[in-house]
Amino acid sequence: MSSEPRIIKECFARLEADPAGAMSYFYGRLFAREPQLRALFPPAMGEQHDRFFRALTRIVWSQDSPADLASHLRRLGRGHRRHGVRREHYPAVETALLATLRTYAADVWTAEAEDAWTRAYRSAAATMIAAAERDAADHPPWWVAEITAHDRRAHDLAVLTLRPERPLPFLPGQHVSVQTARWPRVWRPYSIANAPRPDGTLSLHVRARPAGWVSGALVRHCAPGDTVLLGPATGAMVLEPGSARGLLLIGGGTGLAPVKALAEQAAASGRRLHLLVAARTGAGLYDLPALRRLEEAHPGVRVVPVLSRSPRLPGGLHGRLPDVLPGFLDDLQGWRDHDAYVAGPAPLVRRTVTALQRHGMSLTRIHHDLLAAEN
Numbered sequence: 001m002s003s004e005p006r007i008i009k010e011c012f013a014r015l016e017a018d019p020a021g022a023m024s025y026f027y028g029r030l031f032a033r034e035p036q037l038r039a040l041f042p043p044a045m046g047e048q049h050d051r052f053f054r055a056l057t058r059i060v061w062s063q064d065s066p067a068d069l070a071s072h073l074r075r076l077g078r079g080h081r082r083h084g085v086r087r088e089h090y091p092a093v094e095t096a097l098l099a100t101l102r103t104y105a106a107d108v109w110t111a112e113a114e115d116a117w118t119r120a121y122r123s124a125a126a127t128m129i130a131a132a133e134r135d136a137a138d139h140p141p142w143w144v145a146e147i148t149a150h151d152r153r154a155h156d157l158a159v160l161t162l163r164p165e166r167p168l169p170f171l172p173g174q175h176v177s178v179q180t181a182r183w184p185r186v187w188r189p190y191s192i193a194n195a196p197r198p199d200g201t202l203s204l205h206v207r208a209r210p211a212g213w214v215s216g217a218l219v220r221h222c223a224p225g226d227t228v229l230l231g232p233a234t235g236a237m238v239l240e241p242g243s244a245r246g247l248l249l250i251g252g253g254t255g256l257a258p259v260k261a262l263a264e265q266a267a268a269s270g271r272r273l274h275l276l277v278a279a280r281t282g283a284g285l286y287d288l289p290a291l292r293r294l295e296e297a298h299p300g301v302r303v304v305p306v307l308s309r310s311p312r313l314p315g316g317l318h319g320r321l322p323d324v325l326p327g328f329l330d331d332l333q334g335w336r337d338h339d340a341y342v343a344g345p346a347p348l349v350r351r352t353v354t355a356l357q358r359h360g361m362s363l364t365r366i367h368h369d370l371l372a373a374e375n
């Protein structure tokens with residue numbers, strides 16, 4: 001490759017010195033020139049600034065890994081469909097982005113830099129547009145789904161059952177973005193908590209975050225009969241096709257959702273699995289009866305509740321999951337040949353991945369979607 005990636009990074013470093021300023025400038029330019037685009041974005045733009053800057057960062061730093069870059073851009077292009085982004089919107093973004101770079105990277109901005117950025121932007125836009133248009137041939141940009149059950153399991157937690165108006169294809173372990181009527185244009189990702197069902201319904205486990213817009217609306221202000229919008233299923237934390245290896249499935253809090261979906265899928269094909277579900281107290285094990293039913297129905301399934309702040313339950317463990325995991329693994333034959341899937345609070349996922357690695361599990365066998373969730 002040429003010196004272009006170096007020039008692109010050098011200019012971008014000037015934006016990295018003041019991302020908040022650069023993003024305010026960028027969106028200011030964009031909406032001043034194309035006011036009608038404002039309607040595609042949520043009322044509060046703070047998160048959008050962060051999201052766009054993270055996306056740009058990833059694109060800039062992937063300039064010398066074309067395969068990674070292309071797959072990221074394709075995902076991004078498909079994901080933009082639910083926001084109503086179309087081919088004709090891209091030139092306005094190019095103009096605002098170049099204006100921002102010209103201003104923030106003035107000391108290193110040259111004709112060569114302008115050329116490199118223009119080429120990189122147009123190539124990225126072309127990949128995103130092509131992926132979005134291919135996707136449009138097969139899928140709608142979003143699905144309208146009716147809430148058919150709303151089961152409040154705690155003051156801040158609900159399990160929702162949704163029936164999309166048309167089939168929404170997904171693999172266990174993937175997540176969908178959700179938009180509620182209360183907060184137009186605000187999307188939040190939720191893992192699907194079940195393997196595909198004959199009736200096409202999906203379950204979501206939702207904890208209302210303090211001051212959380214979408215989570216609060218889903219837990220406290222939704223009822224059966226209401227509708228939500230769902231984006232397409234995405235995420236790579238899925239079972240390897242054809243693998244029959246044993247599984248170690250680990251879910252903390254509502255991180256149970258994706259590992260429950262994986263457990264349902266794996267149990268149906270007779271795979272041996274251990275599902276460790278972490279909560280502070282027994283009251284936090286909001287889905288234990290359903291997990292016990294899965295265990296009873298499938299001899300290869302073992303459910304292990306892990307309580308960090310109350311005594312252990314029968315067949316369970318007491319302590320913080322990453323701390324008690326090594327002792328648990330020592331008693332589990334052949335675990336190094338298992339595949340591990342971990343979901344839950346980010347610190348729990350990070351500490352659990354480290355504990356698994358230190359104990360001798362290869363990183364290639366450990367799956368989580370922390371990076372995807374953060375991007």
Ligand SMILES: NC(=O)C1=CN([C@@H]2O[C@H](COP(=O)(O)OP(=O)(O)OC[C@H]3O[C@@H](n4cnc5c(N)ncnc54)[C@H](OP(=O)(O)O)[C@@H]3O)[C@@H](O)[C@H]2O)C=CC1
Binds near residue numbers: 253343347348351
């Ligand atoms: N695909 C995914 O990866 C998914 C991720 N999530 C994420 O999972 C989280 C679930 O939140 P919530 O239901 O409130 O979970 P909780 O805050 O109730 O925590 C669940 C368990 O994780 C433990 N835990 C938290 N931090 C640590 C740590 N640093 N080390 C060890 N154990 C820890 C808690 O124990 P203690 O507090 O005693 O340490 C508790 O046992 C959310 O952040 C959500 O975004 C949800 C769904 C899917």
